[in-house]
Amino acid sequence: MVTAALAAAAFALSAAAQEAGKPAPQFAVDDAAGARAGEFRTLDEEVQALKKLAVDLNRDLFLLEEELLFPASTQVSVFVSMDVGEFFALDSIELKLDGKDVASYLYTDREVDALYRGGVQRLFAGNVRAGEHELVAFFTGQGPHERAYRRGATLKFEKGIGPKYIELKISDRESRLQPEFIVVEWE
Amino acid sequence: MGRPGTRDVTSRAAPIAALAAVALLAGDALADKPRAPSTVQDLAYGEVLFHFYQQDYFGALVRLLAAFERNEVPSHAAEAELLLGGLYLSYGQHRLAGEIFERMLDEHDDPALRDRAWFFLGKIWRQRGYFAEAEQALARIGGTLPPELEPERRLLAAQLAMDQGKFAEAEALLSGWRERDEWSGYARFNLGVALVRLGQTSAGAAMLEQVGTTPFEPRNETGNALRDRANVALGYAWLQAGEPALAKPALQRVRLSGPFSTKALLGVGWADSARADHRAALVPWLELKGRSLLDPAVQESLLAVPYAFAELGADRQAADHYLEAIDAFDAEIARIERSIAAVRSGALLETLVDSRQDDASGWYWRLDAVPDSAESRYLYELLSTHGFQEALKNYRDLQLLIRNLDAWSASLGAFEDILDTRRRAFEQRLPPIEERLEAIDLERLGTRRVELEAEVAHIERTRDYAALGSADQQRLWDELSALEPDLARLGNDAEAERLRGKQRFLKGILAWELERDFRFRLWQQKMDLRQLDLSLKEAQARRYRILAAKEAWPEQHAELTARIAALEARVAALQSAAHDALGRQQRFVEALAIDELEARRQRLAAYRVQARFSLAALYDRASSRAAVMRRAEGLE
Numbered sequence: 168m169v170t171a172a173l174a175a176a177a178f179a180l181s182a183a184a185q186e187a188g189k190p191a192p193q194f195a196v197d198d199a200a201g202a203r204a205g206e207f208r209t210l211d212e213e214v215q216a217l218k219k220l221a222v223d224l225n226r227d228l229f230l231l232e233e234e235l236l237f238p239a240s241t242q243v244s245v246f247v248s249m250d251v252g253e254f255f256a257l258d259s260i261e262l263k264l265d266g267k268d269v270a271s272y273l274y275t276d277r278e279v280d281a282l283y284r285g286g287v288q289r290l291f292a293g294n295v296r297a298g299e300h301e302l303v304a305f306f307t308g309q310g311p312h313e314r315a316y317r318r319g320a321t322l323k324f325e326k327g328i329g330p331k332y333i334e335l336k337i338s339d340r341e342s343r344l345q346p347e348f349i350v351v352e353w354e
Numbered sequence: 355m356g357r358p359g360t361r362d363v364t365s366r367a368a369p370i371a372a373l374a375a376v377a378l379l380a381g382d383a384l385a386d387k388p389r390a391p392s393t394v395q396d397l398a399y400g401e402v403l404f405h406f407y408q409q410d411y412f413g414a415l416v417r418l419l420a421a422f423e424r425n426e427v428p429s430h431a432a433e434a435e436l437l438l439g440g441l442y443l444s445y446g447q448h449r450l451a452g453e454i455f456e457r458m459l460d461e462h463d464d465p466a467l468r469d470r471a472w473f474f475l476g477k478i479w480r481q482r483g484y485f486a487e488a489e490q491a492l493a494r495i496g497g498t499l500p501p502e503l504e505p506e507r508r509l510l511a512a513q514l515a516m517d518q519g520k521f522a523e524a525e526a527l528l529s530g531w532r533e534r535d536e537w538s539g540y541a542r543f544n545l546g547v548a549l550v551r552l553g554q555t556s557a558g559a560a561m562l563e564q565v566g567t568t569p570f571e572p573r574n575e576t577g578n579a580l581r582d583r584a585n586v587a588l589g590y591a592w593l594q595a596g597e598p599a600l601a602k603p604a605l606q607r608v609r610l611s612g613p614f615s616t617k618a619l620l621g622v623g624w625a626d627s628a629r630a631d632h633r634a635a636l637v638p639w640l641e642l643k644g645r646s647l648l649d650p651a652v653q654e655s656l657l658a659v660p661y662a663f664a665e666l667g668a669d670r671q672a673a674d675h676y677l678e679a680i681d682a683f684d685a686e687i688a689r690i691e692r693s694i695a696a697v698r699s700g701a702l703l704e705t706l707v708d709s710r711q712d713d714a715s716g717w718y719w720r721l722d723a724v725p726d727s728a729e730s731r732y733l734y735e736l737l738s739t740h741g742f743q744e745a746l747k748n749y750r751d752l753q754l755l756i757r758n759l760d761a762w763s764a765s766l767g768a769f770e771d772i773l774d775t776r777r778r779a780f781e782q783r784l785p786p787i788e789e790r791l792e793a794i795d796l797e798r799l800g801t802r803r804v805e806l807e808a809e810v811a812h813i814e815r816t817r818d819y820a821a822l823g824s825a826d827q828q829r830l831w832d833e834l835s836a837l838e839p840d841l842a843r844l845g846n847d848a849e850a851e852r853l854r855g856k857q858r859f860l861k862g863i864l865a866w867e868l869e870r871d872f873r874f875r876l877w878q879q880k881m882d883l884r885q886l887d888l889s890l891k892e893a894q895a896r897r898y899r900i901l902a903a904k905e906a907w908p909e910q911h912a913e914l915t916a917r918i919a920a921l922e923a924r925v926a927a928l929q930s931a932a933h934d935a936l937g938r939q940q941r942f943v944e945a946l947a948i949d950e951l952e953a954r955r956q957r958l959a960a961y962r963v964q965a966r967f968s969l970a971a972l973y974d975r976a977s978s979r980a981a982v983m984r985r986a987e988g989l990e
Contacts, residue, residue, distance in 0.1 A: 203946060204483050207745055210942055211482060213935055214748045215449055217928065221755050222445070224924050225412075226419040228762050231917055233420075235772050246397050281407035287400025328899070332397055353397060 233292075241294035242330040245270070245302065249282040250338035255316060255346035256309040257282070257337065262291055263303040269293060282337075290335070297326050304335050306348055322350040398426035399434055406441070412758075415441040432458065439471070446751055448478050452487065459494075466498045473499060473507055480510060481740045485517050505537035512544055521548040539565055539580050546584065550591045559600075562588035566607055581607075582614040589621045598628035616642060616651035623658055632662040647686055648731060650957070656682055657961055660968065669972050676969040683962040690955045693732060697947045703940055706737075707750050736950040745943050752936040759929045766922050773914055780907055788904075791897055796890070803886055810879045819868035822875035827868060834861040 237244070245262060257279050262270035270291040274282075282288060302322045310316030322333060332353035340347040394400040398421035405414035418438055421427045427434045439454035452475055459468040476491035492511050499507055508527065515524035528545040531538050543565045549558030565584035569577075589605035592598070602625040608618035619638035626635035639662060642655035660675035696702065736742050813821045820831045837857050844850035 203942070203949070204741065206942060206945075207483060207741060210935075210939055211744070211748060212449075214752060214939065215447060217932055217935055218445065218447055218751065218755065219450060220924075220928055221758065221932075222415060222419065222447070224921070224928060225416045225758065225762075226423060227917075228765070228921055228925075229416050229420050230423060231769065231914075231921060232765070235769055235914065246401070248394075248400060277408050278404075281404050284403070284407045285394055285400065286404030286407045287394060287397055288404050289401055334397065 237292050237294060237330070239330045240328055241296065241326075243291075243293055243295050243300070243326060244289055244330065244332050245291040245304075246332065246334045247282065247288045247290045248286075248334055248336050249279075250336060252283055252337055252339065252346070254311050254339050254344060255306075255337055257306065258308040260290060260307070260335070261305040264291075264293065264295070265300050287334070295326050295331075297328070299323060299325055302333060302350070304348070304350065306335075306337065310346060311344055316346070318346075318348050320348040320350045322352065324352055395429035396421075396427045398424070399430045402427075402434075402437070406437070411441055411444040415445055436467075436471075443475065443478065446747065448475065448482065448484070451475060452479075452491070465496050466500075469495045469498045470500075470503070473503060473510075476514075477506075477510060480514055480517070482744050483741065485514055489514050505541070509537055509541050509544070512541060512548075516544065516548055521552045524548045525552070536577060536580065539568065539577065539584075543580060543584050543587070547587060550587070550594075555591055555595045559588055559591055562591065563604070566604060578609065579612065579614070582609055582612050582618070586614045586617050586621065589618065589625070593621060593624055593628065596628075598625040601625045616645060616649045620651040620655055620658070623655070623662075627658070627662060627665075630665075632665040636662045636666075647682060650954075653683075653686070653958060653961060657964055657968075660965075664968065664972060669976055673969060673972050673976075676965045676972070679965045680962055680969070683958045683965065687955055687958050687962070690732060690951050690958070694948055694951050694955070697944050697951065700940065700944075702733075702947055703749065703943060706746060707753065732951055732954055733947055736947065742943070742946055745939065745946060749936065749939045749943055752932055752939055756929065756932050756936065759925050759932065763922075763925050763929065766918060766925065769918050773911065773918065777911055784904060787900060791900065794893070796893055796897060799890060799893075803883070803890060806886070807883055810876070810883060813879075814876055817872070819865065819872045822872060822879065823864075823868050827864060831861070831864055831868070834864065 443451035479488035546561035592601035623635040623639040656679035660672040663672035
């Protein structure tokens with residue numbers, strides 16, 4: 168906006184200065200970019216088209232990558248979400264699948280904020296055989312009254328043919344003024 | 355991904371996110387926005403938001419498109435589409451964003467969201483020089499823009515009119531502006547400029563005078579700079595109109611230390627000079643001489659100073675200054691030519707765009723600080739123009755795009771390895787699995803299961819309690835039953851009768867026990883049968899899955915191989931096209947810079963010609979004067 172106003176002024180100034188002094192030409196800067204507006208537009212349309220192709224290509228590559236790394240028949244993905252979160256400030260989550268450590272994640276403020284606003288993080292994606300499995304999650308952070316807080320949540324789940332999605336949900340239990348950690352299986 | 359039906363679901367985050375995507379375009383920091391409640395209905399949509407809220411717009415865009423492809427956002431279809439529009443816009447895809455907004459917004463039940471989206475799209479389109487599209491976008495705005503955006507919208511509309519040379523329309527748009535904030539200052543400034551350009555100097559000057567004498571609230575550098583700018587424009591407008599007496603007070607209001615001081619000093623000199631007060635003109639012009647020669651006003655002062663001396667009759671000083679000016683112009687022209695050569699060698703873009711810096715807000719990137727180098731020192735004003743910035747942004751976007759493609763190119767090699775590993779693992783595991791499958795005769799097991807079911811049914815129908823007894827009970831039952839013929843042959847004496855009675859008693863107790871447990875045991879048998887059913891079904895399902903996998907694998911493998919090959923080809927083609935486009939974009943940005951440098955060089959060359967011409971005229975005048983003197987001396 169400021170630049171635009173300047174450019175408009177510069178034009179007026181250039182016209183004014185042209186005739187103001189006898190021997191001197193104007194000092195205003197020409198809008199070189201403006202003079203090449205047509206060329207800019209052609210190139211801009213080309214860049215737009217390339218970027219569209221790139222975005223679509225990225226989508227297809229992303230889908231292929233997921234299919235290759237985590238085929239539906241073996242895929243298990245663990246997501247983290249936060250509902251309100253007044254009673255718990257998340258620092259980290261550790262994840263054990265069938266007794267093995269599979270994820271240990273330390274959160275930045277930006278990530279916590281993104282969760283708080285409704286973002287859902289895919290914390291872990293891996294492959295397991297069909298059958299029964301056990302997932303254990305440990306949440307570490309600050310609880311009510313700024314006290315260090317560590318809680319665990321467990322889920323036994325059955326892995327079938329399709330991908331398995333599990334949500335670790337941090338929410339507030341208003342009645343007890345305590346955080347609540349819920350593990351939810353998605354269909 | 356469907357949601358478990360038992361959960362209570364509310365979705366309030368999604369529309370807020372869509373709105374935020376649009377709001378982002380104004381450069382609003384998300385951190386300043388009120389926090390939203392967080393429940394979403396589709397995990398995939400939440401995952402997109404997780405990236406979006408961290409300003410990873412490209413990651414969010416790719417995930418959202420993938421989610422659409424897999425139909426993973428059914429509960430957020432409309433918000434997701436709007437978010438897609440916002441994300442396209444943040445990625446510089448204004449055309450696609452416009453199409454989505456056009457489709458989604460006009461029927462959207464939230465007019466505030468619609469108006470904001472059109473406002474930001476209009477703003478982006480204007481920055482990119484798509485004036486007609488920008489006008490159409492602004493025309494779609496209803497009446498619900500928040501108060502902080504409304505002044506900007508009015509100014510934007512006026513700017514668009516001026517961009518297209520429709521000054522009378524700009525005047526009409528701005529004439530009703532009464533507020534005293536900074537936006538109104540810009541509006542009145544622009545209106546003043548527009549009126550001057552329309553030839554209505556008095557009206558334009560009145561407007562500029564207002565801006566040049568208004569203490570803006572809040573009092574800050576922006577307001578001061580605007581006031582200075584208005585006073586410079588006003589001064590030069592009066593100079594152009596042949597009113598130097600009116601020009602001088604405006605120019606003298608400009609701060610001596612601000613960015614417009616050189617232009618003001620030059621103008622003050624011209625105002626004095628126009629009134630033939632060349633001595634007074636020398637004061638600001640000599641002040642300018644000590645300043646940076648990069649400034650066009652300072653360059654012009656090098657000509658103006660000797661002009662004033664010459665007008666005052668001080669030809670020797672004038673000649674000295676012209677000679678000094680010619681040297682300065684020569685040196686500056688040589689420097690500019692070196693800069694042009696440096697720009698042509700590609701050094702400018704290397705200096706301006708460091709593609710290694712790829713922060714999360716990459717696509718919102720704008721060059722803020724100009725590096726101090728031979729290539730960029732003359733380009734400060736050019737670098738501040740939308741045209742140059744947008745061209746530079748496209749150049750950087752192409753660089754990022756190429757890096758993205760290079761990374762995928764490497765990944766595709768890894769994908770081939772993964773697929774190959776899976777193929778080998780499949781080929782290794784399949785024979786032992788097939789062997790085991792063959793060893794288990796599921797059909798025979800199935801037949802046996804049917805027989806068992808029939809047996810249980812028979813036991814139930816005939817109430818064959820003993821059949822379900824324990825092994826001991828069955829042995830005892832058989833033994834007791836086997837005694838019966840022998841006992842029958844013993845005759846009818848008392849001892850025989852006692853033995854028969856004992857046998858009947860024992861068998862009766864056993865029968866009572868068997869009957870007592872019969873129902874439970876029958877139920878247990880049925881349960882076992884059911885369990886057997888499940889196990890058989892599971893075994894059959896596994897067998898089916900293995901056979902299906904065995905059958906499908908060659909096709910799957912071929913399909914994945916073909917997809918990888920096709921994607922490799924697409925990546926390679928896009929890499930090549932992006933490199934070509936990058937070359938063209940680089941030449942375009944460099945051409946903009948060279949145009950600017952060339953204009954400066956030509957201006958300095960013209961100054962040099964003027965200086966030489968004036969110097970020659972001075973020498974002529976001096977030699978004519980000397981000749982006159984000599985003739986006068988000869989006469990004596």
